[in-house]
Amino acid sequence: MTLNIPRIGLGTWRLLGASGQASVETALELGYRHLDTAEMYGNEEMVGMALAASGVPRDDVFVTSKVWWTNLSPDAMRTCMGMSLRRLGLAQLDLYLIHWPAKGMDLNQALDTLQTLQAEGLTKAIGVANFPPALLEAALATGAPLAALQVEYHAMLGQDRLLAITRAHDMVLTAYSPLAQGRLAADPTLGAIATRLGVTPGQVALAWLMRQDGVVPIPKASRRENLAANLAALDIAPLLTEADLAAIAALPKDKRAVNPVFAPDWNA
Incomplete structure (x- = not known):
């Protein structure tokens, strides 16, 4: 991957206030070096306070934020x-990412502005989130140096079309809701693999994502034990066999957890 980004990150959506700050500080203490936030989350100040309080050098932590679709x-x-x-x-x-595409947006203008902010040194890299295949292709056709795409991706939702594009353009695909917001825990295929390895289904699901070229999951967690378990998936990824990978890949991939009213046509 051209973008030098840690293989797993902490999603911070819904981490708020003192408890949220404690969770982010714990994540950094455990070894997370990738924090994902956004203006819409209402927690950037908290994330910044946690980073400052952690004592971890700024240059050691990869920080992503996003601009909301009404502000393009x-x-x-x-x-x-x-x-x-x-x-x-x-x-x-x-x-720095465009968080969601806006209907009727001036794509060229928005991408030009992103590039200007990058040229001014306000962000090292730029990208987009929640862009369906056709819109991502259109964005790349402008020549904008997009380094990453962030979309929902997990063992129950496939993103083959987008992965074909991101890999062709050496982009990172950041996978949000990589645990399908808790829906993966009861899956028997993941459960069988987890039992054999002595781990949890969620760890298997994260490990499956990390075994894929150019995919970086950003699970959200607040409790120390869950933060540690998610991070430990890094060590589980090499243990998955080709049969494990094939079995997970064969699961139905049509369960989308995030689909707000302003979402684009995902099949476009």
């Missing part, structure tokens, strides 16, 4: 970027 005009994007940096207490992001 040039002036709004610039303002939002500045506010995100101030809340996080950072001079530069590692990755």
